[in-house]
Amino acid sequence: MSMLPSARLLIVDDEEDMLRLLKRSLTADLNCEIEAVPDAVSALTLLESSRFDVALADVRMPGMDGMEFLERTKTAHPELTVVMMTAYGSIDLAVQAIKQGAYDFITKPFEHDKLVHLLGKAFERTRLIHENLLLQKRVREQESFQEMVGTSPKIRKIFETIKIISNTDVTVLITGESGTGKDLAARAIHRLSQRDQGPFVAVNCPNLPENILESELFGYKKGAFTHAAQDRRGLFREAEGGTIYLDEIGDISPTLQTKLLRVLQDKEIRPLGQTKSVKVDVRIIASTNRDLAAKIQDQTFREDLFYRLNVLSLQMPSLRERPEDIPLLIQHFLEKYSKEFGKPLKRASDEVIQIFLSHPWRGNVRELENLVSRAVLMSPGEVIREEDLDWPIRETEECLVPAEVSFLPYKEAKAQVLEKFNREYVSRVLMRNNNNVTKAAKECGLERQALQQVMRRYAIRNKELLSNEDAE
Incomplete structure (x- = not known):
């Protein structure tokens, strides 16, 4: 008999003599740990704090009976295999128990060998359930990596590159179109690095005007400028011992580019209004959706800063370059937003999947995520159909010049x-x-x-x- 490692059996019966008999006789034959309790309430309490593989419970017990115990157990512990015991003449009740989720039942008085055989099959069922859950977990792990989903060669290469980059402490430049997951890649590099216990500070560079961005990054002394009522450490110092992520670095001004170059060269910053520089221990990860080579050519981005940033690079593929990942991404976002919005798990119709596969996705994964989240929220049924999509997904075939x-x-x-x-x-x-x-x-x-x-x-x-x- 193939048993689970450290297999555990819970016996629930209000007859003390039956509990002692079962515990003594089954321990040797089943080679498992056995706990015996005299009522269903005690059994439920024990299940909250301990793991069991099989429960053997009597149908008729004072207080909470076996049927209510079964109902509560299947709700709270669906992976638990439950076998019901019933006296002769209660067969109808036992059949009802099976309909409600019991694995099987056995009538009293029962033959010892028959009970051992039945419980052995119950343990085998639990083992198969555990193996199936483990297999599903491994499949999900193969389909995703640090919150990024996909199995295509291009995205698998990204996953492997992130693992390699994470083992270093040098500056990284992540490039790619908007919505390709540059921020997820940056967070993955931080989580897998030796700095994972330190802070991860993300800065969206274009969202702040130049003068505010400078004071936010480097900090300032009290009185450095109007409204500087107290000292501010700045985001570089907030990221001490961790990682600072500079999103859309291609949009910062030439003045800030010069100051950032100094940080990369000397590993120190100078807060506004302070005469002395301060050493910082941070890893810098930067990202951009701009063509920095073109910006260097038109002299809007410093070439020396580019080479300082581009010690290691990561080019995120567009969704158009990995269409085979679209069905996995759809399923991932359906699960995510069905849970987030408190709705039953929805699925996309075959027609919708085909529409998604043919769409160019200029906004990449972010555009796909936004569309799926809206569809989950707005679709009335369990299946998302084309009419549930709230913007015209199909590309127009109309000629540009009528x-x-x-x-x-x-x-x-x-x-x-x-x-x-x-x-x-x-x-x-x-x-x-x-x-x-x-x-x-x-x-x-x-x-x-x-x-x-x-x-x-x-x-x-x-x-x-x-x-x-x-x-x-």
């Missing part, structure tokens, strides 16, 4: 095509970013003011956008 435009004068035709392009392009980008102008501008590769000018020129405005602009 036939009727070709009959217009060149300048007029050009103006109409450009207006149509700008309206549709900007509207879609805004929709993907929940009408957040700052995030939409970042995805477009434009400055926020430039995107606002396009919006004003083509009257791309509504109440929601106006309220977002006011809030920002």
Whole structure:
């Protein structure tokens, strides 16, 4: 008989003599640990603090009977295999118990060998359940890595590279399109490194004006500028012994680039208003969705800073480069948001999966996650269908230059095509970013003011956008 290591049996019966008999006779034959209790309440209490593989419980007991015990046990401990004991003449009750989740039942008085055989099968069932759960866990582990999901060659290569990078303490530059998971990669590198017990401080560089970003990064002395009412350590010092993650490093000003270069070279910072530098022990991870080589060419990014940052690099693949991961990502986000929104686990219809597989995903995994989360929240049934998707996922097959435009004068035709392009392009980008102008501008590769000018020129405005602009 194949038994679980340290297999444990819980016996529940209100007859003391039966408990002693069963415990004495079964211990040797089953080669397992046995606990015996005289009532269901005691059994439930014991199950809360101890692990058992099989429970053998009498149906008829004073107070809480075996049926109620079974119901509570299957709710709180579904992996526990329960065998019911019943007196002759209570067969109907035993059959009902099986319908409610009992593995099997045995009638009293019972033959010892028959009971041993039945309990042996019950232990085997529990063993198979444990093996299945372990297998499922291993499959999930193979499909995910540090909150990143996928099995494609490109993403598996990223996982392996992160493991290698984590064993070092040098600066890392993570590149890739918006929404590809650069922040998840940075956090994974930190968690797997020797600095994992230290802080992880994330800084979104474009979100702060230059003067505020500088004071936030390096700190300041009281009185260094107006409203500097007290000393501030700064984020570099807050990250002492850990990692600081500079998100979208390609957007910082030339002045900040120079100061950051000094930090990378000398491992020290100088808070605003202070004459002495302060040594810092932090690992720097930076990311960008910009083409830094092009920015170096047009002299908007320092070449020496680039080489200081790019000691080790990680290029995150776009979702278009790993379409085979889309079904796994869909399932991952369905599970995540069904649980988060307190809804039954939903699934995507085959039609929706095919639509997702054919979509270009300009916003990458973030765009996919946003769409799935909205679909989980808004879909009325357990299956998410195309009509539950709240924005037009299919790419238009319409020609960029409609036939009727070709009959217009060149300048007029050009103006109409450009207006149509700008309206549709900007509207879609805004929709993907929940009408957040700052995030939409970042995805477009434009400055926020430039995107606002396009919006004003083509009257791309509504109440929601106006309220977002006011809030920002």
